Amino acid sequence: MKKFIIKTVINNRKYELSVSPNQTLLDLLREELGLTGTKRGCEVGECGACTVLINGEAVNSCLVLAPQIDGKEVLTVEGLAEDGELHPLQKSFMKHDAVHCGYCTPGMIMSAKQLVEENPQPTEEEIRTAISGNLCRCTGYVQIVDAISEVQK
Amino acid sequence: MNSKNNHKIIGNPEQRVDAIGKVTGTAKFAEDYNVLHQLYGKVLRSKYPHAKILSVDTSKAEQLDGVEAVLTANDIPGKKVFGIVVQNQTFLAIDKVRYLGDGVALVAAKTKEIAEQAIALIDVQYEPLPVIADPEESIKTDAVKIHGDDNTFVHHKVRKGDIEKGFAEADFILEKKFKTQFIEHSYIEPEAVLAELAEHGGVKITGSVQNLFSSRRSVAAALNLDLNKVQIIQSTLGGSFGGKDEVMTSMCCRAALLCLKTGKPVKMVNTREESMLESYKRHPYVLFYKWGVKNDGSITAMEIKCIADGGAYASMSPFVTWRSVVQATGPYHCENVKTDIYAVYTNNNYTGAMRGFGSPQVNFAIESMMDELAEKVGKNPIEIRLQNGYERGDVTATGQKLDHNVSYKEVLKKAAEAINFEEKWKQYRASPKTPFKKGIGLASSYRGVSLGAEGTDAVGTIVSVQTDGSVIVSSGITDMGQGAQTQMSQITAEVLGISMERIQFLNTNTSRVPDSGPTVASRGTIMSGSAAKKAAEIVKSTLLDVASEMTGVALQNLDIKNNYLVDVSNDQRLASFSELAAECFNNGKPMYGLGWHKSPHTSWDEEHGQGDAYYTFVYGTNIAEIEVDTETGKVNVVDFVSAHDVGKAINRNTVLGQIYGGVAMGLGYGMLEEFEFENGIPKQLNFDEYLIATAMDVPRIKAIIVENEDAAGPFGAKSIGEPATELAAPAIVNAIYNATGKRIYEIPANLERVLLGHKLTRTGERGSVQKEKEETVNFDSCKIRSTEK
Numbered sequence: 001m002k003k004f005i006i007k008t009v010i011n012n013r014k015y016e017l018s019v020s021p022n023q024t025l026l027d028l029l030r031e032e033l034g035l036t037g038t039k040r041g042c043e044v045g046e047c048g049a050c051t052v053l054i055n056g057e058a059v060n061s062c063l064v065l066a067p068q069i070d071g072k073e074v075l076t077v078e079g080l081a082e083d084g085e086l087h088p089l090q091k092s093f094m095k096h097d098a099v100h101c102g103y104c105t106p107g108m109i110m111s112a113k114q115l116v117e118e119n120p121q122p123t124e125e126e127i128r129t130a131i132s133g134n135l136c137r138c139t140g141y142v143q144i145v146d147a148i149s150e151v152q153k
Numbered sequence: 154m155n156s157k158n159n160h161k162i163i164g165n166p167e168q169r170v171d172a173i174g175k176v177t178g179t180a181k182f183a184e185d186y187n188v189l190h191q192l193y194g195k196v197l198r199s200k201y202p203h204a205k206i207l208s209v210d211t212s213k214a215e216q217l218d219g220v221e222a223v224l225t226a227n228d229i230p231g232k233k234v235f236g237i238v239v240q241n242q243t244f245l246a247i248d249k250v251r252y253l254g255d256g257v258a259l260v261a262a263k264t265k266e267i268a269e270q271a272i273a274l275i276d277v278q279y280e281p282l283p284v285i286a287d288p289e290e291s292i293k294t295d296a297v298k299i300h301g302d303d304n305t306f307v308h309h310k311v312r313k314g315d316i317e318k319g320f321a322e323a324d325f326i327l328e329k330k331f332k333t334q335f336i337e338h339s340y341i342e343p344e345a346v347l348a349e350l351a352e353h354g355g356v357k358i359t360g361s362v363q364n365l366f367s368s369r370r371s372v373a374a375a376l377n378l379d380l381n382k383v384q385i386i387q388s389t390l391g392g393s394f395g396g397k398d399e400v401m402t403s404m405c406c407r408a409a410l411l412c413l414k415t416g417k418p419v420k421m422v423n424t425r426e427e428s429m430l431e432s433y434k435r436h437p438y439v440l441f442y443k444w445g446v447k448n449d450g451s452i453t454a455m456e457i458k459c460i461a462d463g464g465a466y467a468s469m470s471p472f473v474t475w476r477s478v479v480q481a482t483g484p485y486h487c488e489n490v491k492t493d494i495y496a497v498y499t500n501n502n503y504t505g506a507m508r509g510f511g512s513p514q515v516n517f518a519i520e521s522m523m524d525e526l527a528e529k530v531g532k533n534p535i536e537i538r539l540q541n542g543y544e545r546g547d548v549t550a551t552g553q554k555l556d557h558n559v560s561y562k563e564v565l566k567k568a569a570e571a572i573n574f575e576e577k578w579k580q581y582r583a584s585p586k587t588p589f590k591k592g593i594g595l596a597s598s599y600r601g602v603s604l605g606a607e608g609t610d611a612v613g614t615i616v617s618v619q620t621d622g623s624v625i626v627s628s629g630i631t632d633m634g635q636g637a638q639t640q641m642s643q644i645t646a647e648v649l650g651i652s653m654e655r656i657q658f659l660n661t662n663t664s665r666v667p668d669s670g671p672t673v674a675s676r677g678t679i680m681s682g683s684a685a686k687k688a689a690e691i692v693k694s695t696l697l698d699v700a701s702e703m704t705g706v707a708l709q710n711l712d713i714k715n716n717y718l719v720d721v722s723n724d725q726r727l728a729s730f731s732e733l734a735a736e737c738f739n740n741g742k743p744m745y746g747l748g749w750h751k752s753p754h755t756s757w758d759e760e761h762g763q764g765d766a767y768y769t770f771v772y773g774t775n776i777a778e779i780e781v782d783t784e785t786g787k788v789n790v791v792d793f794v795s796a797h798d799v800g801k802a803i804n805r806n807t808v809l810g811q812i813y814g815g816v817a818m819g820l821g822y823g824m825l826e827e828f829e830f831e832n833g834i835p836k837q838l839n840f841d842e843y844l845i846a847t848a849m850d851v852p853r854i855k856a857i858i859v860e861n862e863d864a865a866g867p868f869g870a871k872s873i874g875e876p877a878t879e880l881a882a883p884a885i886v887n888a889i890y891n892a893t894g895k896r897i898y899e900i901p902a903n904l905e906r907v908l909l910g911h912k913l914t915r916t917g918e919r920g921s922v923q924k925e926k927e928e929t930v931n932f933d934s935c936k937i938r939s940t941e942k
Binding site for chain 1: 166177178179180185340341343389390394634635810812818849851853
């Protein structure tokens with residue numbers, strides 16, 4: 001199959017990659033780049049475990065084809081901390097015990113990041129809407145909502 | 154600090170010990186493990202829910218470039234079946250398939266894609282057999298048999314008093330039929346393993362395994378290996394809820410078999426569809442409840458029959474239904490009880506352990522009955538429960554005298570007060586008919602802690618102090634996200650007098666910790682916590698002996714506090730914990746403790762269903778306040794209270810988390826979720842059709858933690874994992890009755906059941922609907938009328 005050469009920035013690092021047209025961004029991240037923090041849950045865009053940011057917008061990476069990130073910036077959970085300092089959302093999730101099994105956590109945090117970047121003081125309703133595409137079976141979402149609401153930009 | 158008991162760490166909302174890797178992405182879940190030259194394993198599953206296998210031709214698949222092995226049951230060198238009680242589950246089908254998830258053949262290939270192509274090239278010839286999809290059909294004597302000559306493989310009984318006498322004493326009879334549904338565990342992480350050859354024989358398996366030791370037993374038997382040649386290491390587990398047991402045993406065995414045959418590492422990962430197709434579910438029950446009742450609200454007799462759909466294999470059904478039979482009367486007085494619980498085979502997915510484990514089904518029936526009883530005798534739901542509920546010293550239906558702090562009524566009252574239950578209940582039931590109707594409902598329970606008389610109940614936890622004073626803890630009990638590692642770390646830190654940062658917890662590895670049985674039955678904290686406490690006490694005793702020699706201070710004046718050795722007579726710091734550890738090492742003393750905890754005595758007489766079933770119990774109450782849109786059937790939960798006596802909250806945040814998550818799962822059970830089959834064929838195989846609660850569906854939950862410390866647990870702690878999920882469904886159903894005056898007898902109480910009073914079943918055709926048949930059931934001696942609708 002014909003490969004595409006794409007230029008992209010992932011977690012603030014420049015890449016020039018040769019990708020297949022049918023390869024998902026999720027597969028590219030996990031299988032080619034070793035960024036396994038982004039999780040595979042359903043591969044149909046329902047569970048949100050694979051959520052990453054493309055140019056600041058939360059997307060299900062299982063529904064994005066690798067060639068589509070050409071010229072764009074991708075941020076995954078591995079790129080959140082800066083200079084060894086955890087992102088406020090990461091700290092808040094730990095503080096509020098919003099992390100149980102942890103499988104939904106990376107995707108949940110990425111959805112929350114887009115929210116707090118765009119809406120510095122979200123209401124509880126806005127928080128719940130923002131993470132409604134991220135399924136969590138452990139927490140009942142209460143502590144996750146609390147963790148996000150404490151992080152105000 | 155907890156001032157009452159002067160604890161430093163117990164009771165604090167300490168941060169989870171495994172949180173950091175989970176927020177940064179460094180935590181390694183099963184699918185995150187990769188090694189050089191690994192092959193990819195795939196499973197060919199059955200084409201029919203029930204069929205004879207006439208032939209399996211693997212030749213074409215074997216010839217495909219990149220394929221390294223194609224295997225069937227014939228390639229299993231040892232025991233080809235497994236099972237915790239009844240050993241009849243196949244790793245790969247032998248002659249027959251019994252549900253659509255049965256594995257028939259395996260492939261290992263260089264890439265996933267090649268493995269999938271090879272699977273498609275395997276030619277299996279089947280002779281389809283009649284499908285048994287309904288447990289009420291399966292139990293009939295003339296039904297097609299799925300295993301051997303009887304589809305009924307469990308019959309548990311409880312016999313107390315004389316029900317004929319009890320019914321004769323009654324003023325009236327209350328008799329109802331209830332039905333519950335299949336539920337998918339819906340752990341967000343699908344199953345995965347990586348099997349590698351061990352250096353000196355045998356295999357090393359890393360994977361998303363909940364119960365490592367039972368999986369190891371079955372894998373070793375299948376591969377003809379000693380237990381010490383099968384090492385299973387738990388990867389960070391992305392949720393389980395009872396679900397990653399037999400399905401993982403099977404996957405471990407298959408990957409290990411491919412690995413041993415090819416001599417190469419083999420990775421297996423289920424897609425979500427494969428996971429839902431193969432994995433076991435929560436048991437659907439048909440429940441027949443018949444109570445003899447006096448006009449004053451007391452209960453003179455209970456006759457209870459339940460049929461559990463066990464699906465294709467026995468799995469945990471014998472234990473799940475045993476918990477049901479013990480708890481089937483609820484925490485309510487009745488001198489005359491006859492309970493019979495059956496599990497039967499069908500060609501649906503097999504059913505097994507799921508958080509709650511046989512209690513959510515019976516609680517739905519019991520608590521619905523209780524509210525009906527209240528209605529009939531003109532009492533409110535609180536009054537009827539206070540009248541009939543257990544207190545300390547009372548004797549249960551199984552003849553067990555409750556000699557711990559029975560806080561059933563305390564918990565009930567605290568929950569009711571927190572939401573002003575009685576006033577709202579009265580107000581809502583009297584309010585006029587409007588499109589939106591408010592309602593409030595409650596449900597309460599008692600629940601046996603840990604395994605009880607199911608079997609051996611013992612756990613080992615290891616505490617190992619390093620020469621710099623840092624500490625490594627490991628245990629046979631696994632963390633699936635419930636926080637077991639954090640509880641054990643807190644207990645260790647509390648006993649040793651050190652801070653949490655000094656502790657590192659290791660994931661469970663069957664070759665490095667003692668067989669501690671399964672991590673089930675909400676036994677994690679009470680069992681492994683007790684073992685951690687003992688382990689830490691062993692180490693501390695050694696450390697203080699060395700300290701006394703080192704300092705010349707009498708032993709009784711020495712303690713470790715805030716990371717320092719102190720003379721308690723003058724509060725003087727004598728050495729740091731690190732210095733003490735180094736001194737201990739230099740003196741050649743062991744800084745290693747294995748804490749072993751065996752549960753107190755339990756007993757069970759299978760014939761009469763009498764005995765001390767569990768060594769202690771927990772008590773809980775859930776209250777749901779809802780609004781029903783009577784024009785659409787939509788139920789909104791506007792407020793929710795969940796009160797539980799946990800004995801002692803080791804970590805307040807984790808207990809709250811368990812309550813919130815348990816309620817969310819319970820609401821799904823009561824209102825939303827249903828894994829449906831049509832003649833043995835599942836209708837939903839991914840989250841686009843199998844719906845679980847999102848953040849928009851779960852309300853803010855008020856959790857009430859009641860603490861009556863229990864001598865049976867570490868620092869008084871008992872359980873919360875399963876109690877938290879077993880009450881939301883009946884609370885919702887009772888609230889719907891309060892709002893609308895209509896009672897739901899089959900859950901989930903979804904739009905159509907609330908609006909129409911019955912289920913709408915989609916047939917094979919998209920968009921089509923079919924009204925479920927009204928049925929009249931005449932089950933054995935218990936003459937049950939069809940449910941009043």
